[in-house]
Amino acid sequence: MGVPRLITSCSFMPSGPRAAAPRRDDEPVRLHSAEFAADPHRAYRELREKYGSFVPVEISDGVRATLVVGYRDALQILTDEARFPAEPAGHGDRHTAYADCLARVDLFALRRAVEQIAVPLINRFCRTGEAELLGDYAIPLTVGVVDIMLGLSPLDGEAAHTATSQLRDAQDATTAERAERRLTATFADTLAAKREQPEGDLISRLMDSSPDLDDAELIRRITTLYLAATEPTWNLIANTLLLMTTDDGFRGGLLGGVLTVRDAVEEVLFTDPPLANHCPRYPRQPQIIGETFLPEQQPVLIGLAACNNDPAVTGDRTGNRSHLAWGAGPRACPAVPVATMIAHEALELLLDAIPELRRAVPIEEIGWRPGAPHRALAALPVTFPPCAPL
Ligand code: HEM
Numbered sequence: 482m483g484v485p486r487l488i489t490s491c492s493f494m495p496s497g498p499r500a501a502a503p504r505r506d507d508e509p510v511r512l513h514s515a516e517f518a519a520d521p522h523r524a525y526r527e528l529r530e531k532y533g534s535f536v537p538v539e540i541s542d543g544v545r546a547t548l549v550v551g552y553r554d555a556l557q558i559l560t561d562e563a564r565f566p567a568e569p570a571g572h573g574d575r576h577t578a579y580a581d582c583l584a585r586v587d588l589f590a591l592r593r594a595v596e597q598i599a600v601p602l603i604n605r606f607c608r609t610g611e612a613e614l615l616g617d618y619a620i621p622l623t624v625g626v627v628d629i630m631l632g633l634s635p636l637d638g639e640a641a642h643t644a645t646s647q648l649r650d651a652q653d654a655t656t657a658e659r660a661e662r663r664l665t666a667t668f669a670d671t672l673a674a675k676r677e678q679p680e681g682d683l684i685s686r687l688m689d690s691s692p693d694l695d696d697a698e699l700i701r702r703i704t705t706l707y708l709a710a711t712e713p714t715w716n717l718i719a720n721t722l723l724l725m726t727t728d729d730g731f732r733g734g735l736l737g738g739v740l741t742v743r744d745a746v747e748e749v750l751f752t753d754p755p756l757a758n759h760c761p762r763y764p765r766q767p768q769i770i771g772e773t774f775l776p777e778q779q780p781v782l783i784g785l786a787a788c789n790n791d792p793a794v795t796g797d798r799t800g801n802r803s804h805l806a807w808g809a810g811p812r813a814c815p816a817v818p819v820a821t822m823i824a825h826e827a828l829e830l831l832l833d834a835i836p837e838l839r840r841a842v843p844i845e846e847i848g849w850r851p852g853a854p855h856r857a858l859a860a861l862p863v864t865f866p867p868c869a870p871l
Contacts, residue, residue, distance in 0.1 A: 599826070709814075713755040720755060723847065
């Protein structure tokens with residue numbers, strides 16, 4: 482199976498159902514397999530024992546990379562842009578443009594947008610006593626808020642979400658390429674509309690801040706922004722809800738007011754971050770770290786989940802935010818205040834309306850979607866005592 486262009490050129494590859502055949506012992510570890518998604522934490526432990534910090538992996542069919550599972554080595558790579566640049570040669574620097582535009586997002590307006598979208602979603606299921614919180618809440622809420630932030634029209638927002646879902650569900654390269662073309666065409670329409678009538682949204686600002694860029698590069702930047710903003714955020718919301726409905730300590734702590742939603746989000750960012758294997762870096766020249774040889778330009782991925790749980794650095798985490806969930810160094814996520822605001826607000830609104838959420842199925846029946854970068858639930862069914870609408 483080939484690898485679609487968008488998927489290779491954009492590091493925010495969607496999680497997907499493309500399960501793979503079991504590996505043989507001499508093959509790299511297949512991070513995109515269903516087998517890996519079922520229990521990645523056991524795999525990280527075993528791989529660390531077998532390989533040390535650097536693990537040979539495959540991130541999609543035929544695409545090899547090195548996965549870094551040691552915290553200190555990861556930090557060294559993430560903070561050394563000279564030796565480990567974030568983009569293959571020739572892609573140019575996009576980070577500053579993103580960071581400048583994202584720094585100007587009005588967080589008060591964003592909070593209002595979250596509420597405006599969350600309330601009708603909650604009202605749709607609060608009286609029924611059951612919901613599937615990924616599909617009924619985390620996804621539509623995140624997508625709605627991101628559409629507003631980016632300034633997508635309802636039509637383009639719907640088209641972008643449909644195309645991304647098709648990309649995520651694609652079983653073969655042809656379907657994925659078709660979905661990718663739809664996404665590109667949608668953002669081309671958006672860009673044309675913004676050129677006619679710019680507004681105060683993120684896409685207009687991106688356009689404004691880089692007047693020399695051609696449409697193709699702007700569309701690539703909008704695509705990265707859209708993918709970066711959506712799936713990790715809804716997975717953070719869903720994975721935190723899973724923790725809250727699984728860990729009795731957290732449930733009780735939240736209900737008793739001893740723990741806050743912020744504590745639960747931080748716990749997930751440490752133990753099971755939504756971007757689990759990400760931050761691709763491309764060694765400028767062949768590199769040797771310790772006894773490991775890293776070939777020139779072959780992607781090095783950071784195992785953010787594995788590094789956060791590296792026994793060499795985990796100890797008492799009270800008040801400690803040293804996890805790598807947002808990356809680290811000059812390329813770390815430029816949207817931390819935005820992403821945390823969306824997640825905190827979404828969770829607080831839901832828990833205020835429905836404090837007694839319970840998982841509807843045993844933890845063993847909760848499924849995870851395969852896909853190297855994302856730690857993505859397949860669904861999160863819950864039950865609760867029916868509540869009055871907000
Ligand atoms: C829980 C949600 C999120 C998590 C865990 C997360 C995490 C990350 C990580 C690990 C990176 C890669 C950094 C690197 O390569 O070193 C990244 C990059 C990025 N993130 Fe986030 N992010 C989240 C939400 C968002 C949101 C809501 C936005 C936008 C509104 C956003 C925009 C971006 C962009 C544009 C980049 C790429 C920057 C570049 O190309 O240099 N992220 N994010």
